[in-house]
Amino acid sequence: MTEELFLQDSYLKEFEARVVELSGRELVLDRTAFYPGGGGQPPDKGRAGVGPVRANVVDVRRAGGEIVHVLDDPIPETVRELRGELDWERRYAHMRYHTALHVLSGVIWQNFGAKVTGGRMRSGRARMDFSFPGEWTVEVVSEIERLTNEALAQERPVRIYELPREEALEDPDLIRTRVNLIPEHVRRVRIVEIEGIDAQADGGTHVANTREVGRLRITDHKSKGRQNKRVEFVLE
Numbered sequence: 001m002t003e004e005l006f007l008q009d010s011y012l013k014e015f016e017a018r019v020v021e022l023s024g025r026e027l028v029l030d031r032t033a034f035y036p037g038g039g040g041q042p043p044d045k046g047r048a049g050v051g052p053v054r055a056n057v058v059d060v061r062r063a064g065g066e067i068v069h070v071l072d073d074p075i076p077e078t079v080r081e082l083r084g085e086l087d088w089e090r091r092y093a094h095m096r097y098h099t100a101l102h103v104l105s106g107v108i109w110q111n112f113g114a115k116v117t118g119g120r121m122r123s124g125r126a127r128m129d130f131s132f133p134g135e136w137t138v139e140v141v142s143e144i145e146r147l148t149n150e151a152l153a154q155e156r157p158v159r160i161y162e163l164p165r166e167e168a169l170e171d172p173d174l175i176r177t178r179v180n181l182i183p184e185h186v187r188r189v190r191i192v193e194i195e196g197i198d199a200q201a202d203g204g205t206h207v208a209n210t211r212e213v214g215r216l217r218i219t220d221h222k223s224k225g226r227q228n229k230r231v232e233f234v235l236e
Helices: 088-112 138-153 165-169 172-176
Strands: 014-023 026-029 046-050 053-063 066-071 081-086 115-121 126-131 158-164 188-194 198-201 216-223 228-235
Touching: 081 088, 088 115, 088 126, 088 138, 088 188, 088 198, 088 228, 138 216, 138 228, 158 165, 165 188, 172 198
Parallel strands: none
Antiparallel strands: 014 026, 014 081, 026 066, 046 053, 046 081, 053 066, 115 126, 126 228, 158 188, 188 198, 216 228
C-alpha cells in the first residue's frame, strides 16, 4: 500500500521513494507526495527519476491501495529508487482553490441554509453547486461573494485531524457534508476544519490559513434547476 505523504504534509514538494512496480509508463512507489485526484480536486503533475533518467508525471490515480503514476515516457526497469518533484505552482493553486471552496460552502450554509451538491476546481478557476432554497438574485450572489471574502480575510487557521467513524457520524455538520457516504471499512475519518466556519470529511490538500487563499471573485452564476444553483469563481 502506497504511503500517502500528501496527507501528512500538503507543502511537501519533493520526496524520495522506492519503486514497487514498473510497467511501461505506469509506476507504483512505496510512498508519494503526488495527490491522485478526488473530491473535485485534480491529480498532481510533476517529474520523477534519478540522475539523467527523468520522466514527466502526466497523471496520477488510485488503484486499490496503490497510487499509480503515469509517465510521459517509460523509465528503465533497473531503476529501484527515485526522486519525485511536484509541479508546485499547479498543486499550490489547487490547495488555495480547495480551501476557498470549503469557506464558500461554510458561508452559504451558515447564512442561507444551502447544502453543497457538487464542486470542481482547476488551477485557475472553480465552481460550486448547491441546493439554494431562496430567491436567486444578483444581490444574493454579491452578498455571498462579500461574506466569503470577509471570512477569508479573517486569517482563519485550517486544521486537519482524524476522528473515529462513530464520533464523526454523530456530528450533524459532518453528516451535512455526507460523511456517512464514506465506505464502511474506513474506521477513522480525516477532517478538514476551517476555524469557525466549516468542517468536512476530506482527503485533499489545503493551505494552512485562509490568508493564503487571497480574494474570491464570482465570475458567473446560474440556475441549474428549481433549487440547484451554481457559482463559478477565480482567486485574485
